Amino acid sequence: MSASTVSKAEGIYAKAGSLSSERRWALWTAYASLIFAAIIFLAPPVYMFVTSLKGSAEVANMTGNPWLVRNPTLENYTTLLSNRPFLKFFLNSAIITVCVVAITMVISILAAFALARMRFWGSQFLATGVFLTYLIPDTLLFIPLYQIVGGLGLLNSIWGLVLVYPTLTVPFCTWIMIGYFASIPKELDEAALIDGATWPQMLLKIFIPVAMPGIIAATIFAFTVSWAAFVYPTAFVTTPDQMPLTIGVVSQLVRADTFAWGQIMAGALLAALPPVIIYAFLMDYYIAGLTAGATKG
Amino acid sequence: MRLSVTGIVKRFGAVTALAGIDLTVEEGEFLTILGPSGSGKTTLLKAVAGFEVPDEGQVHLGDQDVTLSAARHRNVGMVFQNYALFPHMTVAENIAFPLEMRRVSKPEITKRVGETLALVELETYGARLPRQLSGGQQQRVALARAIVFGPALLLLDEPFGALDRKLRESLQLEVRRLQRRLRLTTLFITHDQEEALIMSDRIAVMDQGRIQQIGTPADVYDKPVSRFVADFIGESNLIEGTAANGQVVLPGFGTLAHPDAPASGPVTLLLRPEAMRVGAEARAAHCQAQCTVLEAIFLGLSIKLRLRPEQGPDLLARLPLRPSDPPPAAEGSSVLVGFSPEDVHVVPRG
Numbered sequence: 265m266s267a268s269t270v271s272k273a274e275g276i277y278a279k280a281g282s283l284s285s286e287r288r289w290a291l292w293t294a295y296a297s298l299i300f301a302a303i304i305f306l307a308p309p310v311y312m313f314v315t316s317l318k319g320s321a322e323v324a325n326m327t328g329n330p331w332l333v334r335n336p337t338l339e340n341y342t343t344l345l346s347n348r349p350f351l352k353f354f355l356n357s358a359i360i361t362v363c364v365v366a367i368t369m370v371i372s373i374l375a376a377f378a379l380a381r382m383r384f385w386g387s388q389f390l391a392t393g394v395f396l397t398y399l400i401p402d403t404l405l406f407i408p409l410y411q412i413v414g415g416l417g418l419l420n421s422i423w424g425l426v427l428v429y430p431t432l433t434v435p436f437c438t439w440i441m442i443g444y445f446a447s448i449p450k451e452l453d454e455a456a457l458i459d460g461a462t463w464p465q466m467l468l469k470i471f472i473p474v475a476m477p478g479i480i481a482a483t484i485f486a487f488t489v490s491w492a493a494f495v496y497p498t499a500f501v502t503t504p505d506q507m508p509l510t511i512g513v514v515s516q517l518v519r520a521d522t523f524a525w526g527q528i529m530a531g532a533l534l535a536a537l538p539p540v541i542i543y544a545f546l547m548d549y550y551i552a553g554l555t556a557g558a559t560k561g
Numbered sequence: 562m563r564l565s566v567t568g569i570v571k572r573f574g575a576v577t578a579l580a581g582i583d584l585t586v587e588e589g590e591f592l593t594i595l596g597p598s599g600s601g602k603t604t605l606l607k608a609v610a611g612f613e614v615p616d617e618g619q620v621h622l623g624d625q626d627v628t629l630s631a632a633r634h635r636n637v638g639m640v641f642q643n644y645a646l647f648p649h650m651t652v653a654e655n656i657a658f659p660l661e662m663r664r665v666s667k668p669e670i671t672k673r674v675g676e677t678l679a680l681v682e683l684e685t686y687g688a689r690l691p692r693q694l695s696g697g698q699q700q701r702v703a704l705a706r707a708i709v710f711g712p713a714l715l716l717l718d719e720p721f722g723a724l725d726r727k728l729r730e731s732l733q734l735e736v737r738r739l740q741r742r743l744r745l746t747t748l749f750i751t752h753d754q755e756e757a758l759i760m761s762d763r764i765a766v767m768d769q770g771r772i773q774q775i776g777t778p779a780d781v782y783d784k785p786v787s788r789f790v791a792d793f794i795g796e797s798n799l800i801e802g803t804a805a806n807g808q809v810v811l812p813g814f815g816t817l818a819h820p821d822a823p824a825s826g827p828v829t830l831l832l833r834p835e836a837m838r839v840g841a842e843a844r845a846a847h848c849q850a851q852c853t854v855l856e857a858i859f860l861g862l863s864i865k866l867r868l869r870p871e872q873g874p875d876l877l878a879r880l881p882l883r884p885s886d887p888p889p890a891a892e893g894s895s896v897l898v899g900f901s902p903e904d905v906h907v908v909p910r911g
Contacts, residue, residue, distance in 0.1 A: 449643065449645065451641045451642075451643055451645035452645055452647065454610070454612055454632070454639070454641070454645065455639070455641060455645035455646075455647070455706075456647075456658075457611075457612070457631070457632040457633055458610055458611070458632045458633065458635075458637055458638070458639045459633070459658050459659035459662055459706065460633045460659050460662030460663050460710075461633060461658075461662050462633065465662065469658075470647055473649040474647070474648060474649055
């Protein structure tokens with residue numbers, strides 16, 4: 265073996281030996297990035313939680329570290345939970361969200377099934393069109409929708425919101441479901457059809473059970489959007505008994521230039537609880553639903 | 562039930578997938594559509610199944626014209642290459658599905674599912690999910706689902722393509738036995754010529770949207786009607802010659818008289834590798850040539866030789882081997898190769 269061959273071989277082994285150090289560097293970089301991201305994203309809720317445990321006097325006191333609680337109290341939570349308007353906001357949000365999720369899923373599943381599996385002229389164009397409607401911001405849509413909702417006599421009503429929220433949820437949920445249905449092998453349709461199923465039977469008995477991860481992902485999305493919607497309720501609802509949580513907390517706990525910060529933070533945290541619980545339990549389905557069709561299965 | 566396909570044409574834009582197919586599968590017959598990828602065999606299957614509506618022609622099942630009937634009204638069972646089992650249903654639920662769709666009563670469904678599971682030897686697997694089964698077991702479930710309702714016609718779309726060789730061979734024979742036992746009219750699609758030869762009562766060879774030849778496996782193998790069929794089915798030596806004065810002149814091999822040869826003009830002869838005579842056997846042959854052995858490939862029961870004559874293209878020979886036999890020829894050596902009129906088939910020129 266010549267000297268040049270030896271040094272070349274050592275070079276290769278030196279490279280191979282560096283794999284563990286490369287991996288170590290990759291891990292360190294990943295950890296550092298994740299810790300940085302976690303700090304950025306967790307700082308607001310942590311600050312909200314800390315503030316929610318403070319009394320009004322402590323919040324107003326500008327001396328000392330604002331991240332620390334000197335006299336922790338659950339007063340903000342007990343006040344809110346014994347406050348009828350707050351419970352009404354919660355109930356309104358729950359009714360609106362349940363109705364919107366149900367409407368959204370029925371429309372999205374039917375639309376996605378037709379667009380993804382039933383070949384008809386223009387189906388591809390329609391599928392793209394559905395997604396493009398999602399790109400229109402609600403700050404633009406609420407102007408014509410105000411006319412429509414007003415025309416139907418549904419201003420200042422949670423049913424007006426039930427009517428308009430699907431404009432935010434249906435396009436994206438349909439898009440998610442199109443991706444999921446498209447990832448199901450074509451042979452399943454053919455097997456169901458030749459076994460005697462009609463199209464509705466195929467949807468109910470085969471596609472919905474098989475596409476359950478996608479349906480859960482779309483449901484979570486619809487839930488999150490309707491639970492957190494702010495622009496539409498701000499535009500369409502002004503009476504407190506019809507307000508959902510998002511605007512109810514703000515309108516009732518902010519009086520002119522007086523902010524009940526402790527209660528606002530407690531209210532915001534309580535409002536965030538349902539989505540957090542749902543995400544915690546269904547995160548795997550959510551990811552599986554969003555990534556359907558990304559890889560050949 | 563008898564399947565009859567008449568003048569089926571199917572076009573996709575400018576591409577003609579089926580260019581006038583006429584085909585009959587008699588009741589209880591096992592007919593294979595054999596062809597390369599893109600030959601139109603899957604389109605034909607889809608037209609028969611009801612997944613594609615032909616542009617022209619008719620499909621009859623028994624006396625009934627089903628050309629425009631929906632798939633679910635045709636009473637046809639189908640087994641797919643990738644099984645197409647419903648992943649959220651158990652084996653028993655999968656098999657029960659066609660019966661449920663036909664509104665068969667619950668007790669009858671239970672009885673028939675049990676019988677069909679026994680038929681495919683999966684009696685104890687009813688409660689399992691498809692993903693808990695091996696590929697072969699999944700394909701048996703797919704077969705059970707396709708036959709549980711007593712279909713008028715069974716369609717098999719390359720059902721063994723995803724299985725390993727040993728399992729494939731065993732399932733081929735099992736399906737064949739089951740098909741004969743139940744006297745199921747069966748249309749089988751494959752590109753695997755060996756599979757077609759093993760399983761079929763008749764084979765229809767397709768290419769470019771047309772049936773090139775239809776006949777028994779022996780007919781298609783021994784007497785191909787075109788150069789394409791000769792080349793596609795099995796290994797072949799196609800030797801070009803010229804007919805004149807009742808003799809076929811074969812460059813390098815001399816002359817040969819063959820009853821099927823034309824009086825004059827170019828001739829293509831088909832010579833299967835196993836019909837080739839090599840060494841001492843070749844001395845008695847009508848046509849002989851000295852060839853160089855380019856390759857000698859050991860295949861277990863036989864040895865395959867790639868031979869180069871002084872004129873013409875390379876040839877293949879396959880010689881049977883017994884364990885005690887010495888190697889018939891070494892690579893690089895020169896051997897005498899020959900054949901006689903009874904060894905060759907004149908391929909009609911289309």
